Amino acid sequence: MxxxxxxxxxxxxxxxxxxxxxxxxxxxxxxxxxxxxxxYRDSIYQLELQYIDLETVEATLSAALEGLVGPRTAEYFFNACGGNFLYLRELLIGSLRSGNIEFNGVMWEITGTQGPTPRLVELVERRLKDLPPDSWCILETLALCGQTSLTDLSGSIKHLESAGLVSVIRHGRRNAAELTHPVYAEVIRSHMTPSSRSAVLLAEAERIRESGARRAADFRYIAKWELDARGVADSYTLMQGSKAARRVYGYSEVKALAEAACRIDGSFMPRLLLGEALYELGEIQRSLSVLREATTRASNETERIYAVLALERALCWGKADVEAALELNDEASERAHAPESRDILSATRGIILAAIGKIPEAMNLLSGLERLPNARIRALGQPTLALCLTLLGRSDEGLILARKAHGERLELIEATVLPHPSQNVGPVACALQESGHLTQAYMLLLKGWDDAVDDEDPECLTMLASSLSRAALLEGRARTARRWASQAVALAKRHNFMGPLYPAWIRLAEAAALMQDKEAAKQALLAAEGMKAWGTFAPELCLGQVWLSAVSGDLADARNKLIESISYARTIGHHCSEARLLTDLCRVGGQKQAADRLERMAQDSSNQLTKIRSRFATAMHRSSPEDLMNSANECKAAGAFILAAEAASSAAGIWRHKGDSRRATASLRMMNQMKRQCEDVWTPGIFFSTEEVPLTTRELEIALMVAEGHTNAEVAEKLVLSKRTVDNHLLSVFRKLGIETRRDLKEALSK
Incomplete structure (x- = not known):
């Protein structure tokens, strides 16, 4: 001092x-x-540090770690630090030292819960110093039991509230108290002896029992506290606690309580709950074992069907073993007697088929399901039925049913064997996308993500991260798409979800390629190599390789891969994916073929996005600058920023060629506005600045291949052209770009 x-x-x-x-x-x-x-003198600059928001936490972590940080990791640190910059610093230092945060090759991902560092403990202890004994009693209760009603706390909290240690939350007429920062709870618990902790937990459990345990969550807390304090609890309490924890997707709690119940209860339900929890927590093999045991403990057909549903989910999404899941479904169907059981199994078979892109087959199994009286069966199958309608070109019907299904799912309280409600956001978002509302769809998925993060539901988070990546790719926001695909990869790897892992890797490759990070794209494709092709949008799984070929200058290879996948999409009746692939074919030089097919598809579809794509392809094929600018404005309104940029870019080139500099400048202004939305994207359709003379599609294709190191003869052989034709195109490229050597060409294209 x-x-x-x-x-x-x-x-x-x-x-x-x-x-x-x-x-x-x-x-x-x-x-x-x-x-x-x-x-407080004039020469001193005063800066009052405010609590920081989630966006600032993520930016700070990315800067400190010099790498991409997953959304889930950013959420964890934001919640753990409570918006306090100093706490954030200490928690990050502690996580790095303890290995609780790791770089998985793609992004930084939290792998464990980080306790307070010595510096944090010192800071908190300084605030707790000299508190009276009755204050400590309140703090210990809040540290162990979380938010607690004011009427259940012994003593006044006014002193603690004014000291900033406790805050009061009002729920209607009920007032509750909680610690103002999660770090406080860690430090307070560290000062308690095992016996004092047990005494507080048992006292709180007994208090709730004496009050009648009337709230839905009461048995969850009683079971948890008694198990933590004594190591045992009675079977009824454990089962009621497991079910209550399952309702709020607290799978770690479900696992602990259901495991304890299995040790003293030989019945079906604790094994079903345990199997579900193990699946969500990534213990797939053990989950399968427990669920198979559950089928042998089932006392009736309904219980056996529930076990089969959970097994199918673990096999299909966890192991990506679709054949085994379908075989299990067949066996269960043969043994089922009740019509309701057969309806459930038919619905789940449709869901499995939709998960691998077999949309018409799934649709046949799910049709009519929305009219069944059983709410649980409807909740199980309606979202997939809505998705199938959209993917088959009936997005108006799909959107109505998807919203209805989501609303009905939110009303269901008992959710055993049903996925998280936020997973039902996916079909609504897909219908919005195909209705021409891409940005609205992205925001809806983001809201679903926030809800699933609050509940910490791993499967739902994985599926939503992958959907957010695809949504961002449709808009053209490659950096955002890469971030979400990386998050999906990290979650799928951590929880052993082998089904969703494959499309996540492919979307990561696509996003990296669009950002011209060819090495990252290659690594993602290499990681996906040998894995089972899996995903509702199965025909689109070529796009990682397609865009890697395109940015590497091999547009011919990109077109060939697209044509093959378009044929596959048409064969399996996947309208949505075929339309997207045809649009990409148009973008890499296949304008006529894409325009003709998209025009026919638009006539037979209610999907507005297909119609928007058709007009885009037609304008590109006809090279009409007026039509191209109309398309650019339409794509912008729909949120398809990358298509808007490419249409405006083409219009600018044509206007300039015609000598209309005013309209060329206006088109370029539109292109640059859309490019800023697209976050570092590079495509053949956006290839010049205001100073450059535009290249034709063929000139650009040849220039890219030469810049990659191919000789003129190799380019001619690859594109099935004469060497003289390639020579002439290359001379035209050199003249337009004002360059003289191949090295100059590579530099010009990189700019």
Missing amino acids: LDEASLTVLGHLIEARFAFVIFVMDGGKSSRNEVSHLI
């Missing part, structure tokens, strides 16, 4: 600019008069 004389000298040094001093003050405490006099 500095005395008054030292502070005076320091003040003079600061005024004379001989000293540069940083003061850190605790906003919750008063300062000595001489200190206040020193720091």
Whole structure:
């Protein structure tokens, strides 16, 4: 501590600019008069640190770690630090030292819960110092039991509230208290002995029992606290607690409570709950074993069917073993007697087929399901039925049913064997996309993600991250798509979801390629190599390789791969994927073929996005600058920013060629506006700045291949052209770009 004389000298040094001093003050405490006099002078710049938001936390972590940080990891640190910058720093340092945050080759991902560092403990203990015993009793209860009703706390919390340690939350007429920061709970618990912890937990459990345990979550807390305190609890309490935890997707709690129940209860239900929890937590093999045991403990057909549903989910999504899932479904169908059981198995078979892109077959099995009286069966199959309608070109019907299904699912309280409600957001978002509302669809998926993060549902988070990646790709926002695909990869790997992992890798490759990060795209494709092709949008799984070929200059290879996948999409009746692939074919030089087919598809479809794509392809094929600008504006309104940029780019080139500089400039302005939305995307359709003369599609294709190191003869052989034709095109490229050598060409294209 500095005395008054030292502070005076320091003040003079600061005024004379001989000293540069940083003061850190605790906003919750008063300062000595001489200190206040020193720091509140005009020469001192004061910065009051505010609590930071989630976006700032993510940006700070990315800067500190010098790499991409997953959305889930950013959410974890935001919640753990409570918006406090100092706490964020200490938690990150602690996580790095303990190995609780790791770089998985794609992004930084949290792998475990991080306790407070010694520095954090010191800071918190300073705030807790000299508190009276009755305050400690309240803090210990809140640290162990979380949010607690004010009427259930012994003593006044006014002192703790004014000290910033406790906050009061109002739920209608009920007021509850909770610690203002999660770090406080960690530090307070570390000061408690095992016996004192047990005493508090048992006292709280007994208090809830005596009050009648009327709230839905009461048995969840009683079971957890009694198990933590004693290591045992009675079977009824454990089962009621497991079910309550399952309703809020607390799978770690379900696992602990259901495991304890299995040790003393030989019945079906604890094994079903345990098997579900193990699947969600990534213990797929053990989940299968427990669920198979559950089928042998089933006392009736309904229980046996529930076990089969959980097994199918673990096989299809966890192991990506669709054949085994369908075989299990067949066996169960042969043994089923009740019509309701057969309806459930028919619905789940449709869901499995939709998961691998067999949309018409899935549709046949799911048709009529929305009219069944059983709400659980409808909740199981309606979202997939709605998705099938959309993917077959009937997005108006798909959107109505998807919204209805989502609403009905939210009303269901008992959710055993049903996925998280936010997973039903996917079909609604897909219908919105195909209805021409791409940005609205992305925002809906983001809301679903936030809800699933709150509940920490791994399967739902994985599926939503992958859907968010595809949604961003449709808009043309490659950096955002890459971030979400990386998150989907990290989640799928961590929880052993081998089904969703494959499309996540492919979307990561596509996004990286569009950002011209060819090495990252190659690594993602290499990681996906040998895995089972899986995904509702199965025909689109070529797009990682397609765009890698395109940015590498091999547009012919990109076109060939697209044509093959388009044929596959048409064969299996996947309208949605075929339309997307045809649009991409148009973007890499196949305008006529794409325009003709898309025009026919648009006539037979209610999907507005297919119609928008058709008009885009037609305008590109006809090279009409007026039509191209109309298409650009239509794509912009739909949220298809990349298509808008490419249409405006083509229009600018044509206007310039015609000598209309005014309209060329306007088109370029539109292109640049859309490019800013597209986040570092590069495609053949966006290839010049305002100073450049536009290249034709063929000139660009040849220029890209030459820039990649191919000789003129190799280019001619690859494109089935004469060498002389290639020579002439290359001379035209050199003239338009004002360059003289192949090295100049590579530099010009990189710009």
